[in-house]
Amino acid sequence: MPQQSQTRNWFAWLLVISFSSSCFAGARHFTSIYEATTSAPGTFEIENWVTWERMSDPVHADQVAFRHEVEIGISDRFQASIYLADWSYTRAAHDSGWTFSDAALELIYNFTNPVINPVGLSVYQEIKAGDRLLEWESRLIAQKNLGRLILAYNATLEAVWEGNDLAERTGEFQQAIGASYEISPQMSVGLELLHEFVFPGWDDDRHTRNVFVGPNVSYRRGSWFVTVTGLVQATSTKGEPDFQLRTIFGIAL
Numbered sequence: 001m002p003q004q005s006q007t008r009n010w011f012a013w014l015l016v017i018s019f020s021s022s023c024f025a026g027a028r029h030f031t032s033i034y035e036a037t038t039s040a041p042g043t044f045e046i047e048n049w050v051t052w053e054r055m056s057d058p059v060h061a062d063q064v065a066f067r068h069e070v071e072i073g074i075s076d077r078f079q080a081s082i083y084l085a086d087w088s089y090t091r092a093a094h095d096s097g098w099t100f101s102d103a104a105l106e107l108i109y110n111f112t113n114p115v116i117n118p119v120g121l122s123v124y125q126e127i128k129a130g131d132r133l134l135e136w137e138s139r140l141i142a143q144k145n146l147g148r149l150i151l152a153y154n155a156t157l158e159a160v161w162e163g164n165d166l167a168e169r170t171g172e173f174q175q176a177i178g179a180s181y182e183i184s185p186q187m188s189v190g191l192e193l194l195h196e197f198v199f200p201g202w203d204d205d206r207h208t209r210n211v212f213v214g215p216n217v218s219y220r221r222g223s224w225f226v227t228v229t230g231l232v233q234a235t236s237t238k239g240e241p242d243f244q245l246r247t248i249f250g251i252a253l
Contacts, residue, residue: 027225029180029218031246032192033152036120036143038110039073046070047250053241061092063241065101071250081106083128102130114143114150134161148182150190171199180218188218192229211235212244224251 029035031049039045049067065088071081083104090096106126114120124139135158142153156174161167174197180190191213198208214231226249233242 027218027220028227028248028250029150029188029190030152030178030192030216031227031229031248032194032212032231033154033176033178034108034122034124034139034141035150035152036110036112036114036122036141038077038079038108038122039071041073041075043073044070044253045250046253047248049246049248051244051246053244055239055241057238057242059092061090063088063090069106077110079108079110081108086128086130100131102128102133102135104128104135108141114145119144132162132164132166134166135159150180150182150188152176152178152180169201171202173197173199178216180216186220190216190218192216192231194231208237209235210237210240224249226250 028047047067047069049065049069051065051067053063053065055061055063065086067086068084069081070084071079074080083102083106085103086101087099088101089098104126106124108122108124110120110122112119112121120141120143122141122143124137124141126135126137126139128135128137137156137158139154139156144151154174154176156172156176158172158174160170160172162170174194176192176194178190178192180188182188192215194210194212196208196210196212197204198206198210200206200208211234212231213234214229216227216229218225218227220226226247228245228247230245231243233240
């Protein structure tokens with residue numbers, strides 16, 4: 001009897017791990033916040049991002065940015081993604097047109113599971129390169145699943161070199177928190193909040209602080225999902241979007 005009980009316990013443990021992997025890996029509950037879970041080994045997913053930003057100060061402008069990403073599950077804990085292209089269209093009073101920005105490599109390694117451990121933890125590294133652009137981004141990802149409620153936190157440090165000879169340097173530290181509640185196995189709704197500290201030239205003389213907050217909704221069915229987030233600027237920073245709407249559509253191959 002004790003051996004049978006132990007066997008049942010191991011079987012239940014495996015079910016929990018399988019359930020958490022199948023339900024929470026792959027589909028995104030957020031668009032500005034990363035989750036700690038990673039894709040299953042050997043899986044491929046294509047994600048297309050569309051972000052619309054509207055700015056009114058110092059000039060009125062609209063920008064629509066596109067990203068095409070291929071996500072690959074390397075192991076039970078390791079995931080890699082390739083950004084094939086980041087490009088955008090900007091419409092302004094005196095300057096409109098298409099721009100290619102960059103391509104990038106993204107790596108995520110998971111340490112603990114957000115369902116069976118006290119907190120799920122992962123680390124993220126991204127390197128991005130383009131025409132007169134180099135960006136290095138490191139991120140700590142924390143997540144906790146409480147039944148249908150998913151809580152996530154990201155702390156991100158970003159370094160950017162751009163311009164001729166990559167002489168222009170900018171640093172940014174960002175904290176982001178989000179909550180998403182699963183109304184059903186197919187749909188979730190939630191909230192995202194971003195707090196940015198921008199350091200032009202790695203100097204804090206300007207004391208640039210940005211806060212963006214807004215709701216999100218995620219729908220998944222079969223091998224595909226779509227997640228949408230609308231964020232408004234809660235601060236009054238010139239040169240930052242007043243409103244941004246991001247949609248991510250993903251499909252597993």
